[in-house]
Amino acid sequence: MAVPNRFLKDVFVDALDQLAEHIEATEQGERPATGYRPLSQLLDGLQLEQRLEQPPVSHAEFADFLSGYLSHSVQLHHPFHAAHQVAIPDTASALASLVNGFMNNPMAIYEMGPVGAAIEFVVINWMLKHIGWAQQPRRPEVGLEHGAGVLTHGGSLANLTGLLAARARVAPEAWEQGVPNDLAVLVSPVAHYSVARAVAILGLGERAIVHLPCDELGRVDAHAMEQTIEKTRACGRRVMAVIANACATATGLHDPLRPMGEICRSNDVFFHVDACHGASALLHSDTAHHLDGIELADVVIWDAHKMLQVSALCAAVLFRDHRSFDVAFSQKASYLAYGRDAESYDSLPRAVECTKSAMGVKVYFNLLLRGEHALGQFVADRYAMGKTAYDCIVARDRFSCPYVPETNIICFRIEGDDQLQQSVRDQLVAERTAHLTTAEVGGTTYLRMTLMNPLTDVEAINTILDMVEQKADSLLTSTQTSPRLAS
Numbered sequence: 001m002a003v004p005n006r007f008l009k010d011v012f013v014d015a016l017d018q019l020a021e022h023i024e025a026t027e028q029g030e031r032p033a034t035g036y037r038p039l040s041q042l043l044d045g046l047q048l049e050q051r052l053e054q055p056p057v058s059h060a061e062f063a064d065f066l067s068g069y070l071s072h073s074v075q076l077h078h079p080f081h082a083a084h085q086v087a088i089p090d091t092a093s094a095l096a097s098l099v100n101g102f103m104n105n106p107m108a109i110y111e112m113g114p115v116g117a118a119i120e121f122v123v124i125n126w127m128l129k130h131i132g133w134a135q136q137p138r139r140p141e142v143g144l145e146h147g148a149g150v151l152t153h154g155g156s157l158a159n160l161t162g163l164l165a166a167r168a169r170v171a172p173e174a175w176e177q178g179v180p181n182d183l184a185v186l187v188s189p190v191a192h193y194s195v196a197r198a199v200a201i202l203g204l205g206e207r208a209i210v211h212l213p214c215d216e217l218g219r220v221d222a223h224a225m226e227q228t229i230e231k232t233r234a235c236g237r238r239v240m241a242v243i244a245n246a247c248a249t250a251t252g253l254h255d256p257l258r259p260m261g262e263i264c265r266s267n268d269v270f271f272h273v274d275a276c277h278g279a280s281a282l283l284h285s286d287t288a289h290h291l292d293g294i295e296l297a298d299v300v301i302w303d304a305h306k307m308l309q310v311s312a313l314c315a316a317v318l319f320r321d322h323r324s325f326d327v328a329f330s331q332k333a334s335y336l337a338y339g340r341d342a343e344s345y346d347s348l349p350r351a352v353e354c355t356k357s358a359m360g361v362k363v364y365f366n367l368l369l370r371g372e373h374a375l376g377q378f379v380a381d382r383y384a385m386g387k388t389a390y391d392c393i394v395a396r397d398r399f400s401c402p403y404v405p406e407t408n409i410i411c412f413r414i415e416g417d418d419q420l421q422q423s424v425r426d427q428l429v430a431e432r433t434a435h436l437t438t439a440e441v442g443g444t445t446y447l448r449m450t451l452m453n454p455l456t457d458v459e460a461i462n463t464i465l466d467m468v469e470q471k472a473d474s475l476l477t478s479t480q481t482s483p484r485l486a487s
């Protein structure tokens, strides 16, 4: 039986209402802070398999399903959601996702999505400008030095793309001949795991990773870095890239970009800055100093779906010199991006993806409907709230922080061992009262808050800390009074 279009349109309009009501109630704290349930409970509770037995479901059955879907999802909009580095999407960016969902212009080839491609051109240039690099011209111009970039489905893919270009610079023959075995990638031991993966995927083997000297919080010691480059070279290995964190995922702390960049320059080493989380801080004068020296990079990774309030996925890989990008996916350097007639703008020759969604539209809608100033203000506000949270935490006797936060990522601990931190977090999530994460810093487990939600204010932070304290107390009493289970 064909489903009439009218029916689907009614379902659609009602679903939008249901979604709006759900988000509003969540924002007011009227619903649980997370929807976490174990897999089999979800499969049964939402009857995910049974519902497919007799399609199509009725309008009312769909509304019932959607209600369950919404309430068992992770509730990013809840003020007590302070877990992962996932943007609470601005309505403008969510609207772009909806428009993309209908128009579905996969724009890696200009012909299949000309406006999406033109918007990607604008968004890449906007990001290049904020890093301090020359923007791409509308048409290729031989001899003109300028930046370049591409939007990818996520920072992990962007890291891979950046390192692919680094490989092409040191070992251009690798594209056709395979990978030589003397390449080294120098990186802090707390780099995001996608870096080690990218190194392995590129065929270097994880053994190519050489750890840079760091302080106890995992920040690169730039003064000791030059020695590591020299030692690596003395062992007969070529340094393919040095990677800096801006900022580190676990701690939100930044590596010293300027001294690292200067050492890379003077040693002729490719400098890759993983600024997935931190690059958006370029948009505000209160926060941009964390990225001082970023313009010395050869490549910068910038996730829009973290601090630009854009729904997943949308990441950028940005190059200071377009020529270092043009060789990434081929041995030949040419103006691949502008197509044969130099009248278009293709990302296909410079991206892993073939079908690629018009991701730039999500950034563009935020810029269009909110404006660059508001986006920068959001970052500055959340980073300031990180400091406020720190003050709230250290004001409590039983709490401590390993460092003063630089961003909206804060690690802290309540008196007790590593297991206590983990159990507190697991129980809060299981009880759906607050959503935090844990992180390991210098071998110790900490509770970790990422303040992505503009509704997480001082009051919300103090309530979360109260909950942590109560949970820790009840866990400590229950282990003292109840006999331990035999293992």
Ligand SMILES: *Cc1c(COP(=O)(O)O)cnc(C)c1O
Pocket: 085, 153, 154, 155, 156, 157, 159, 192, 194, 245, 246, 247, 248, 249, 274, 275, 276, 277, 303, 315
């Ligand atoms: C989040 C993050 C990544 C991974 O980005 P995805 O978009 O999740 O693939 C890589 N590096 C750093 C520093 C990050 O914070």
